[in-house]
Amino acid sequence: MRRAIIMVQDLVMVLVAVALSLILSQSRLSFDAFSYGGLACWVLIVLAAHFLFRTCGLYNTVWRFASTPDFFSILKGCGSLTIVLYLASIAFRSFFQPVSGLNERQFIVFFLVSFTIISAPRLYYRFLRDGASWRILRRAAGDAPIRQALFIGRLSEADVIVRFTRTAMPAEYAIAGIMATEADAPLGTQIQGVPVVALRPRLVEVLEEYVKGTENLDLLIFGKGVEREIEDYAELVRVARHSGIAVVQFSGLSELGQGGKLVLDAVEMETIMRRSAVATDVARIGAFVGGKRVLVTGGAGSIGRVLVKRSLELGAEAVLVADNSEFGIFQLDQLIDENDRDRLTSRIVDVTDRPHMLRLVSEFKPAIIFHAAALKHVPLLEENWEAAIGTNVFGTLACAEVAAECGVPQFLLISSDKAVDPSSVLGVTKRAAEQIVSSLHETQAAPSLVHAGGLNGHHAGAPGLRNSGTKFIAVRFGNVFGSNGSVATIFQAQIEAGGPVTITDRRMTRYFMTMAEAVDLVIMSAADAEQRQGRDDYAIYMLDMGQPVPILEVAETMIRMAGKSPYTDIPIRFTGIRPGEKLHEALHGDNEEVVKLDTAKIFGLRTDVVEWPRIEAALTALQAALRDRDKAAALAILAGLYRAEQSGAPEQAVPKTAGQVG
Numbered sequence: 003m004r005r006a007i008i009m010v011q012d013l014v015m016v017l018v019a020v021a022l023s024l025i026l027s028q029s030r031l032s033f034d035a036f037s038y039g040g041l042a043c044w045v046l047i048v049l050a051a052h053f054l055f056r057t058c059g060l061y062n063t064v065w066r067f068a069s070t071p072d073f074f075s076i077l078k079g080c081g082s083l084t085i086v087l088y089l090a091s092i093a094f095r096s097f098f099q100p101v102s103g104l105n106e107r108q109f110i111v112f113f114l115v116s117f118t119i120i121s122a123p124r125l126y127y128r129f130l131r132d133g134a135s136w137r138i139l140r141r142a143a144g145d146a147p148i149r150q151a152l153f154i155g156r157l158s159e160a161d162v163i164v165r166f167t168r169t170a171m172p173a174e175y176a177i178a179g180i181m182a183t184e185a186d187a188p189l190g191t192q193i194q195g196v197p198v199v200a201l202r203p204r205l206v207e208v209l210e211e212y213v214k215g216t217e218n219l220d221l222l223i224f225g226k227g228v229e230r231e232i233e234d235y236a237e238l239v240r241v242a243r244h245s246g247i248a249v250v251q252f253s254g255l256s257e258l259g260q261g262g263k264l265v266l267d268a269v270e271m272e273t274i275m276r277r278s279a280v281a282t283d284v285a286r287i288g289a290f291v292g293g294k295r296v297l298v299t300g301g302a303g304s305i306g307r308v309l310v311k312r313s314l315e316l317g318a319e320a321v322l323v324a325d326n327s328e329f330g331i332f333q334l335d336q337l338i339d340e341n342d343r344d345r346l347t348s349r350i351v352d353v354t355d356r357p358h359m360l361r362l363v364s365e366f367k368p369a370i371i372f373h374a375a376a377l378k379h380v381p382l383l384e385e386n387w388e389a390a391i392g393t394n395v396f397g398t399l400a401c402a403e404v405a406a407e408c409g410v411p412q413f414l415l416i417s418s419d420k421a422v423d424p425s426s427v428l429g430v431t432k433r434a435a436e437q438i439v440s441s442l443h444e445t446q447a448a449p450s451l452v453h454a455g456g457l458n459g460h461h462a463g464a465p466g467l468r469n470s471g472t473k474f475i476a477v478r479f480g481n482v483f484g485s486n487g488s489v490a491t492i493f494q495a496q497i498e499a500g501g502p503v504t505i506t507d508r509r510m511t512r513y514f515m516t517m518a519e520a521v522d523l524v525i526m527s528a529a530d531a532e533q534r535q536g537r538d539d540y541a542i543y544m545l546d547m548g549q550p551v552p553i554l555e556v557a558e559t560m561i562r563m564a565g566k567s568p569y570t571d572i573p574i575r576f577t578g579i580r581p582g583e584k585l586h587e588a589l590h591g592d593n594e595e596v597v598k599l600d601t602a603k604i605f606g607l608r609t610d611v612v613e614w615p616r617i618e619a620a621l622t623a624l625q626a627a628l629r630d631r632d633k634a635a636a637l638a639i640l641a642g643l644y645r646a647e648q649s650g651a652p653e654q655a656v657p658k659t660a661g662q663v664g
Contacts, residue, residue: 005061009052012060012120016051016083017044019116023108026115050086055079076121084113149174150218154181154205154238155225155252157193163223163252164194175221179212181205183231206234206241213245223266224251240555243562282522283601284316290529292317297368297410299353299401300375302330305416305482308521309372310334314342316525322366323348324359325375353397356404363408370412370528373401376432378418383427384581387633391624394431395640399438399621406442406472414528415439415476417542419513419587422478426582430640436476436542437643441614443474443541475531477524478607479545480513480587489553493560501572503557506579510554511586513547520545523603530601540606544589544596612643 055061058079088109151167153160160180167175179199182189189201200208212219222242228235228251242249250266296313300306301323307330313321323346325331331348338346347366351358353375363371376394377383383390398415405413421432483490489512496503527543534540558568566572579585590596595608620643627636 009055009061011123012055013048013051015119016047016116019112019119020044020047022115023112026111046090047087051083054082054086058082073121073124076124077117080113080117080120083116084109087112148176149220150178151175151221151223152179152181152199152209152212152219153177153223153225153252155183155223155228157182157184157187157198159225159252160193160196163225164196168194175223177223178219181208183225183228202232203234205232206237209238209241213241213247219245219247222247222249224249226252240559243559246562282519283526286529287522287525288316290316290532291370291525293319294369295320295322295367297322297324297363297366297371299324299371299373299397300416301325301348302327302334303374304488305517305521306372306374307334307337308517309374309524310346311337312518312521312525314338314345318345320345320347320366322362322368324351324353324362326350326352353401354392356400359400359404360407363404363410367408368410370414371401371405371410372414372416372524372528373398374416375401376416376435378428380420380426380428380582381580383431387427387636388628388631390427390431391628391636391640394428395434395438395621395624398435402438402442402474405474410472412473412475412528412532413439414524414531415474416524417476417478419478419480419547419589422588422591424644425584427637428582430637430644433644434640436478437612437617439474439476440541440609440611441617442472443539444611445614473531475527475541475543477527477543477545478589479515479520479523480547480589482515482517482520489556490560493557497561497566497572502575503561503572504575504577505553505557506577506583507585508554508576509552509585510579510583511550511552513550513587513589514556515545515547519603526601527604530599530604538606540597540608541611542607542609544605544607546603546605547589550586617643 059075060079088106091109153163155163157180160177160182164177164180167177177196180193180196181200182198183202183205185202187198187201189198191198199212209222222238224235224238232238239249252266291313296318298306298309298313298321301310301321302325306323306325310321310323323331323334325348328350331350334348335343335346349362351362353359353373375397377386377390402413404410415435417436418428418432420426420429421436422429424430424433481488493503523545527545531540531543554574557574561568561572561574568574590607591609593610597606597608599606620639624636624639627633627639
């Protein structure tokens with residue numbers, strides 16, 4: 003009904019414009035405007051106007067939200083109508099009879115008048131809806147108070163958000179100031195009456211002044227993609243959280259009938275990281291994964307699950323999940339889009355079961371294996387050391403052997419910062435897994451493939467080596483937000499239960515990364531490794547995790563995000579460091595050289611590589627220690643390998659780095 007009324011209004015305005023153009027140009031037509039011929043002209047003008055206005059899109063816009071392109075549609079419609087009428091008058095005069103009192107001047111006046119009187123009602127309506135007076139008139143006595151907000155983002159988005167916050171019914175937010183991410187934005191100017199109060203790089207400083215100088219600031223709204231544009235994103239979030247100000251991020255608009263609504267997403271825990279995220283090179287990782295067959299061991303785990311989904315999104319030909327958790331695989335199936343399920347296959351298998359893995363890989367023929375299967379909880383593995391060695395060490399060995407035997411082009415191990423200067427069972431087992439991969443990368447060959455069964459079969463002296471064509475690499479990074487058993491999930495459960503939140507030591511810090519960023523950088527590392535040869539070929543990649551974050555700060559921030567006060571509503575208790583834990587983790591050791599690559603947030607590591615015969619001898623001894631259930635001997639064997647790597651003794655280690663081949 004509204005659209006029909008607007009259409010009728012426009013047609014009336016066209017007729018008024020015709021009359022005004024004749025009056026203003028003082029034209030005296032040679033025929034009566036109200037004769038049969040004159041009335042026929044009015045009808046034809048109306049029909050032509052309606053057709054052209056619909057064609058130009060005048061009625062595809064909700065005028066409460068009209069913008070410059072919508073007024074251009076009016077300009078285009080009025081211009082088209084003027085030209086059509088002018089050409090029609092020329093044709094009429096040429097084929098029928100001349101019409102006195104009608105020339106180009108009348109059509110110019112008609113264009114100007116029609117554009118003005120058709121645009122004016124729309125412009126005035128928007129002015130009323132955008133003004134504070136409209137909100138005051140429409141506001142009911144029982145409505146909730148309007149929350150005062152600061153917006154941080156681009157000025158183009160600020161214009162949209164200010165307009166929407168003014169027109170929302172009921173009104174929820176009022177923008178008190180704009181903090182522009184453009185360094186060259188005009189400071190002190192206004193966007194629809196709202197002042198631009200800060201520019202980069204003084205955003206944090208100005209926000210701190212705001213929270214100290216006003217008690218009425220309730221909300222901080224970030225624009226889309228701001229976390230990638232400014233390095234101070236996490237610091238701005240922390241300042242707001244510390245002051246009890248809610249933080250949201252603008253992600254778009256939704257239209258509800260004739261109205262509209264801002265879509266504001268809560269800023270999650272991941273934003274406390276002390277670094278800015280880097281936009282993923284989707285084209286590059288898409289070109290790498292697209293059309294390939296991908297196997298993900300541990301694919302039902304937290305990191306493996308995201309690797310599976312991302313591979314499908316990037317256009318993998320097929321993805322095979324190998325995991326020993328039936329329930330995990332069931333949960334994964336529920337998360338996969340219906341359109342992708344025909345490219346996903348899942349198998350319940352233990353990665354230490356070499357014959358089963360060999361059968362799977364032989365049949366599936368993957369182009370890349372992401373080896374994410376691992377046991378990873380530090381305190382649990384101190385007691386369950388046999389399972390840790392079985393999965394993390396011999397599981398990695400079995401999968402690497404299978405990859406080489408089947409000629410898989412690339413094998414990538416998901417490693418951990420716990421492998422650096424290891425102090426726990428988890429750390430020494432992940433370090434051993436890195437050593438296996440590094441040694442295989444160095445030799446470009448797989449162990450024991452000339453024997454049936456490798457280390458699981460009969461061992462007879464030094465193994466034979468043959469080139470497998472498989473590229474072996476490991477990717478090392480720290481904690482991932484939201485992964486199973488991470489501090490974020492533990493703290494969340496404790497907060498929901500009313501506390502206390504338990505922390506081992508108030509001084510403890512950890513590196514953190516978002517799950518999506520970690521997975522994309524893992525794939526980027528594989529893409530980078532595929533192109534490298536010779537001196538610049540790296541066995542171990544390290545992800546840039548930024549600065550370590552205090553665990554106490556993580557707990558306090560999560561409590562505030564839940565609408566509670568740390569220590570008051572939710573107590574925090576310190577329980578003491580558990581066996582195997584460190585106060586601070588590191589991403590590389592003193593004997594490792596960090597090499598900056600062209601790819602953002604990824605580094606290559608040059609490190610001493612233990613020669614394969616030394617590793618094989620240690621693994622054979624390790625199997626004996628497992629059979630004897632001798633934890634001290636097992637850990638001594640793994641530590642001996644690590645010390646051999648550090649010392650670089652000629653009889654134990656190869657006197658070159660993982661960045662050197664041949």
